[in-house]
Amino acid sequence: MNWQAIWAIYTFEMSRFFRTLLQSFVSPVISTSLYFVVFGAAIGSRIDEVEGVSYGAFIVPGLIMLSVMTQAISNASFGIYFPKFIGTIYELLSAPINFLEIVMGYVGAAATKALFIGTVILATSALFVDLTIQHPLAMVIFMLLTCLSFALFGFIIGIWAQNFEQLQLIPLLIVTPLVFLGGSFYSISMLPAAWQTISFFNPVVYLVSGFRWAFFGIADVPIGLSLLAIAGFTLLCLGIIWWIFKTGWRIRS
Amino acid sequence: MCTEEGNRMQPMVQISNVRKSYADGFEALKGVSLEIRDGEILALLGPNGAGKTTLISAICGITQPTSGTVTVGGHDVVTAYRGARSLVGLVPQEINLEPFERVMNTVRFSRGLFGKPKDDALLERILRQLSLWDKRDSRIMELSGGMKRRVLIAKALAHEPRVLFLDEPTAGVDVELRRDMWDIVAQLKKDGVTIILTTHYIEEAEAIADRIGVINKGEILLVEEKTALMTRLGQKELRIELQDAITDLPASLAARGLRLEESGHVLVYTYDTAQDRTGIATLIREVSDAGLVLRDLQTRQNSLEDIFVGLVSEQEGAA
CATH class of the missing domain: 3.40.50.300 (P-loop containing nucleotide triphosphate hydrolases)
Known part of the structure; x- marks a missing residue:
């Protein structure tokens, strides 16, 4: 294992993040605050509690998930797409490293960035609402797994994309709708029965539900099922990446 | 190869x-x-x-x-x-x-x-x-x-x-x-x-x-x-255009390896640019000594393309 190379990719990617620290840091703080103003104060004042939790606090896990997923995807997909776009990929291909090491560097960095932003949002939320985390360990595990699996997913998108439009396509058309319809801002039990059934086909429901359970001990789906879903998604992404590695698809002609 | x-x-x-x-x-x-x-x-x-x-x-x-x-x-x-x-x-x-x-x-x-x-x-x-x-x-x-x-x-x-x-x-x-x-x-x-x-x-x-x-x-x-x-790449060709066509090369010029081309209108001399003495000056003198009148002079360097053409046709010939 070429740890030096993994570290080189990781730190190189992280330096991009630190270069734009203001943007990386301020943007999630502002958007989280806006969500609290709009959902928490304006709408939340008309919904006092959801399953015994104040609405302001109820949306915190969903908000964190929303940002963590989109950030992990965008950072990882851009991280590997950009070298393809500007041609510096030649260096990765001619270096004494294998695909797994490339994945570890890029995905590790993207997951770290997403984790950082998730933590910033959690801290910002604590300024607006009273938060108690009932299962801190489970929360950390859920957050880590989500960062990781969605960074893997983003990496696949970055390899697949052949232009900037394609890079945005999946996050915009699939991920964002799934997250918004995944119970980030409401409980699935608030929906009519038919929509509840449909919602259970949305994988994001399981992630948000599990994450919310870690905070408040309430969930739309059993916690075991949530863990299974995220583990399954991680494995699926790893499988696809292994296949890309085997075939050299869209990387090595 | x-x-x-x-x-x-x-x-x-x-x-x-x-x-x-x-x-x-x-x-x-x-x-x-x-x-x-x-x-x-x-x-x-x-x-x-x-x-x-x-x-x-x-x-x-x-x-x-x-x-x-x-x-x-x-x-x-x-x-x-x-x-x-x-x-x-x-x-x-x-x-x-x-x-x-x-x-x-x-x-x-x-x-x-x-x-x-x-x-x-x-x-x-x-x-x-x-x-x-x-x-x-x-x-x-x-x-x-x-x-x-x-x-x-x-x-x-x-x-x-x-x-x-x-x-x-x-x-x-x-x-x-x-x-x-x-x-x-x-x-x-x-x-x-x-x-x-x-x-x-x-x-x-x-x-x-x-x-x-x-x-x-x-x-x-x-x-x-x-x-x-x-x-091989350094070979150059000197083409001497004559006022009047000739049918036979004068012996002195033939001895220097000149060729006659274009129905006697052009004398062609191949020489190596890398050599200290290309022999051009002597050659020109000998041409006029032989009573031939020059109309124009041209030199042409062997280009990489010439070499390619040469190599490819050699290859085809061998096959």
Whole structure:
């Protein structure tokens, strides 16, 4: 294992993040605050509690998930797409490293960035609402797994994309709708029965539900099922990446 | 194809019957075999689309050959890619650099990528050698085109490769920078680095190479010591147009190897520009001594294209 190379990719990617620290840091703080103003104060004042939790606090896990997923995807997909776009990929291909090491560097960095932003949002939320985390360990595990699996997913998108439009396509058309319809801002039990059934086909429901359970001990789906879903998604992404590695698809002609 | 007069040592790079064909059926490399000796500078000459970049890509791991094997320092580039690639540095033809990165940072990244521990003292030496030290904290996008090329070289040298591939290092580069580039290559050779460069300028190969390979349409047409090849490339033709056609060459002129062409209107003399005495002055005198009246004079250098045409027709003739 070429740890030096993994570290080189990781730190190189992280330096991009630190270069734009203001943007990386301020943007999630502002958007989280806006969500609290709009959902928490304006709408939340008309919904006092959801399953015994104040609405302001109820949306915190969903908000964190929303940002963590989109950030992990965008950072990882851009991280590997950009070298393809500007041609510096030649260096990765001619270096004494294998695909797994490339994945570890890029995905590790993207997951770290997403984790950082998730933590910033959690801290910002604590300024607006009273938060108690009932299962801190489970929360950390859920957050880590989500960062990781969605960074893997983003990496696949970055390899697949052949232009900037394609890079945005999946996050915009699939991920964002799934997250918004995944119970980030409401409980699935608030929906009519038919929509509840449909919602259970949305994988994001399981992630948000599990994450919310870690905070408040309430969930739309059993916690075991949530863990299974995220583990399954991680494995699926790893499988696809292994296949890309085997075939050299869209990387090595 | 390449026959050596005796294997003095294990070749640094051994390319055996490498083919590369694409899905659309295009064959970029048609069974290339080539040995590159330790410490030499080999220039690969060929027109655009000859397969130079594909060959380099196959050696460096950027593309997978369809068949055939390549070893670098005895390591197979596919099965023992770590050993092979850690010996190789690649300077690509295109200026592929992250515009927002700073010079030192991007060079440091290259070293790390090849699994080498941080060594800023070495990187300082490399940057100084390439006159980049003052620019170490500049962003890539602030640099001139020539400086960017130097950054590419610095990146390739950052992990102390034993073999350096320079893919058209001087394409679209001004004369001054070309000279600088040649000096850099000469210095690297002194440091013991084996260098393979591709080019379509004969002068470039002439200026720096030890051996010259000619590649065209995915085939190596010849590999020769530079001195031997330059003699062939250095042939020039003097065409003497006569006022009145003649039917027979005067004996004195025939003895000098002149030919009569265009139904007696033109005298053709082939000579070697590399020689101290080309014999032109004497020849002209002898022509007028023979009572012939000159109408015009023309000289024509053998171009790489002539050599190609010659080589290809030779090849076809042999087949």
